[in-house]
Amino acid sequence: WRPPRFLDCDSTSKFQLLARGNVPSSQHAFPAQPLDDRSHVSIRDGTWLQSVRTTDPSLFLGFASAFLLCTTRLLMPLTTTSASPRPSTLAKMEDRKRPAISSADEIAPPSKRVAVNGSKAKDDPLDMKEESWVEAYTKGAIYRQMQEYSRKASTYESRLEELHKRSVHHDDHLRIIDAWWRQVLDEMELLLADSGVTSQTPSEPPYLSSVSFKDLHDFQKHLSEKGKGIKLRAEAILARLASSRGSIKPDAAKLESKVAGLLAAQKEYFAKLDRLKTEKDQLSEQLNAATLRYFKAEKKLDRAKSSQVQKMEQQAFANATRPSASGDVNTDSGETNGNSGELLLKYEEATAAATKQKEQLDVFLAEIKALQDENSTLKAKRDTLTDEDFIRTDVFKQFKNQNEDLIKRINTLEATNKQLREEAERLQAERTAFRTMLEADANQVTQELESEIILRDQDLARVRSARDELLAETTQHKARLDQERASVEQVKALASAKEDRITALESQLSRLQQSETQQAVSPDIEALTVEELRLKYTKLQQDFDSINMELPAIEKAYKKMKELAHRKAMDFSATEERMSILIAEKSKADQKYFAARKDADTRNNEIRSLRHQNSKSSEIIAQLxxxxxxxxxxxxxxxKQLTDLKQSNASLMTENKKMEVTSLDAIRRTESLNKQVSDLSNLVKSKDAASAVVRERNVMQETEVEKMKVRLEHAQKDRDNWKNKALSNSSEEEEMLRTFALCTICRNNFKNTALKTCGHLFCNQCVDDRISNRMRKCPTCSRAFDKMDVMPVHH
Structure with missing residues (x-):
């Protein structure tokens, strides 16, 4: 344990200085400085008082005696100084030292007499006073603890009563459920009277008297036996229903889709339930924190309301600030009263905040209780959902209607399927009979056709032999024509050679005739002139050229004649050989001709028989x-029947498609609605979070507003007190100091704003007015300043 903070060296030295009167009187005359000193002391002492209030009473009681001894020994020289204060000031101090709040039901220690004119009180010794004071303080602490125990006992009694009501409700609920199950079992036994199923009579009572962790095994055994009996009877009823209705083949895909949808809805409910659980846990944590703060506030309030604590605080501050000289009585009493006033201000702020928090806590407790009731009802509904609850739901009704529609459709489809199956079996039998008949007829026709094919193959062989003979004749005629064509071409070649020879001879004849005429007329060569010789030479040259031109034609004609003669000789020898071969072949062809005539007669006979068979096959074909x-x-x-069935199948398919489209639309709508629900839930969560933050902020602001209201009231009271004091105890020096502290412009407000450029002091209102009116010069020294040059002082 360490001594309180207001008993350190700084505070004791200050108190001694104040007691000895070493502080100048001007500081006490000016009201701002004592206010600052008082606020400093009250803040230091307030932290100690706050620590004293928040400590545990059991810890505080152990140190109470040591604390009192230490304070009395330290403050004794200050309180027993020889001074003669004025009676009026002592009366004022005595009135201010009295406690502001006193409750009749609290145990207070005996009042202490005040020493008048330096005389000591005529009471018991100091040790007896301390013992009685400590005893009274312990009694007050014990009384406060007993009050806390009584509050806890009342809360526990209320909770016990609520739990008792819930247990009675749950017991009745269990009895009703057990009786309902027994009634269901009795009705099932009546329904199964003819099935021969025997029920086992339970050896234990119909319901357990209590359910706890000790009886959990017996309760599970009880539930398992009940479940076995119910399952046995339900299976027997379902078997009877199945045997009476026949085989039912439901559409498994649709049922699976429905089950999947129900499972998805169940998962969504589970998600919502999980969210509600988390919200409930958060609310329960907030409730625990709020209750803890409430209990702490109640303890602080009880401690603050205790007369012993108030008297101890007042005595401590009174002893610490009691004056020693008559000149400083007013100053010390003002400081003491200021300290007590600030303590009262803090106390009233704490009480106002506590009352506001208590109201908010009551509201929160009411909301939490409503939420707990709602959560418990939801839990009870979730845990005790019965078949009737499921039957009453719209989803189950819709599912039931769809299931009945599906069963009706399945029954109609099974009837039509049965009729179609019978018709298909009949048609299959007719088809097999017709197929066997067709196969027999086809086998007979194929045998006849195979015999005809054999005959036709023989005819084909004869026709092919005739075709070969005709082809041989045609080849002979073609060869004869080719020979005639070759002989014609040879004749044409001889004619062309003859014409070439004729042209050559004609040219020779013309040349010879000219030469003969010229030879007859030609004179002597020596007598000819050069011109004549030249002409003759040219003529001879022309003759020579013509001879050269005639020679190739003659040579060509000679070669053609020679070649044609050789070819004619070779062709003649080849024709002789071919004639001999053809004579031999002709003899062979004559033999083949006589054989072919015989075959033709036989073939005519076969054709007659085939025609007779063809007439018979035509009759068979007509029958076919x-x-x-x-x-x-x-x-x-x-x-036609198939088209009818196709039309019915198409109508069923269209209905199925319509149902699928409607189901898809419903699925899309559910998905969109689920998305909207999720979006709205997220929006609600965000709004709840924002509202919770705003609510917490409002709560804090309300508490701060209450504190500020209390501070404002005390500030107004202090202002009125200081005004009255200033008006009643004003002197020339104080008036001078007051005028020195007032603003030189308006003479109403104190100087609280300084100009950085020149250092002169004015009130903030006058400075703001001059800045807004653009009169930005100091009224004292006319130095310019700006908005950034303004600095607040004297806070």
């Missing part, structure tokens, strides 16, 4: 055509 027409009629009827 009749059968085919009958089969076509039957096939048309079957096709």
């Amino acid at each position: 055509k009749d059968l085919e027409s009958q089969n076509r009629v039957l096939l048309g009827n079957l096709e």
Whole structure:
């Protein structure tokens, strides 16, 4: 344990200085400085008082005696100084030392007499006073603790009563559920009277008297036996229903989709339940924190209301600030009263904040209680959901209606399927009979056709031999024509050679005739002139050229004649050989012709027989055509039935598609609604979080407003007191100091704002007015200043 903070060296030296009168009187005359000193002392002492109030009473009681001894020994020289204060000031101090709040039900220690004119009180010794005071203080602490115990006992009694009501409700609920199950079992036994199922009679009572952790095994055994009996009877009823209704084949896919939808809805409910659980846990934590703060506030309030604590604080401050000289009585009493006033201000602020917090806590407790009741009802509903609750839901009704529609459709489809199956079996039998008949007829026709094919193959062989003979004749005729064509071409070649020879001979004849005429007329060569010789030479040159031109034609004609003669000789020898070969072949062809005539006679006979067989096969084909027409009629009827079935199937498919479209639309709507619900839930969560933050901020601000109201009231009271004091005890020196502290412009407000440029002091209102009116010069020294040059002082 360490001594309180107001008993350190600084505070004791200050108190001694104040007691000895070493502080100048001007500081006490000016009202701002004592206020600052008092606020400093009250802040230091207030922290100690706050620590004293927040400590545990059991810890504080152990140090009470040591604390009192230390304070009395330290403050004794200050309180027993020889001084003769004025009676009026002593009366004022005595009135101010009295406690502001006194409750009749609290135990207070005996009042202490005040020493008048330096005389001591005529009471018991100091040790007896301390013992009685400590005893009274312990009694007050014990009384406060007993009050706390009584509050806890009342809360525990209320909770016990609530738990008792809930236990009675749950016991009744269990009895009702057990009786309902027994009634259901009795009705099932009546329904199963003919099925031969025997029920086991339970050996234990119909319901347990209590359910706790000790009886948990017996309770599970009880529930398992009840469940076995119910399952046995339910299975028997379902078996009877199944045997009476026949085989039912529901649409598994649709049922699975429905089950999936219900499972998704169940998961959504589980998510919502989880969210409510988390919110409930958060609210319970907030409730625990609020109750803890409430209990702490109650303890602080009880401690603050205790007369012993108030008297101890007042005595401590009174002893610490009691004057020693008559000149400083007013100053010390003002400081003491200021300290007590500030303590009262803090106390009233704490009480106002505590009352506001208590009201808010009551509101929170009411909300939490409502939420707990709602949560408990929701939990009870969730844990005790029965088949009737599921039956009453819209989802179950919709599912039931859809299931009934599906069962009706399945029954109609099964009936139509049965009829179609019978018709298909009949048509299959007719088809097999018709197929066997067709196969027999086809086998007979194929055998006949195979025999005809064999005959036709023989005819084909004869026709092919005739074709070969005709091809041989055509080749012979073609060869003869080719020979004639070659001989014609040879004749044409001889004619062309003859014409070439004729042209050559004609040119020779013309040349020779000219030469003969010229030879007859030609004179002597020596007598000819040069010109004549030249002409003759040219003529001879022309003759020579013509001869050269005639020689190739003659040579060509000679070669052609020679070649044609050689070819004619070779062709003649080849024709002789071919004639001999053809004579041999002709003899062979004559033999083949006589054989072919014999074969033709046989083939004519075969053709007659084939024609007879063809007439028989035509009759068979006519019969087959009749059968085919009958089969076509039957096939048309079957096709009509098939079209009807297709139309019915198409209508069912369209209905199925419509149902699928409606289901898809419903799924989309549910998804959109789920998205909207999730968005709205997220929005609600964000709004709840924002509202919770705003609510907490409002709570804090309300408490601060209450504190500020109390501070404002005390500030107004202090202002009125100081005004009265100033008006009643004003002197020339004080008036001078007051005028010195007032603003030189308005003479109403104190100087609280300084100009950085020149250092002169004015009030903030006058400075703001001059800045707003653009009169930005100091009224004292006319130095310019700006808004940034303004500095507040004397806070």
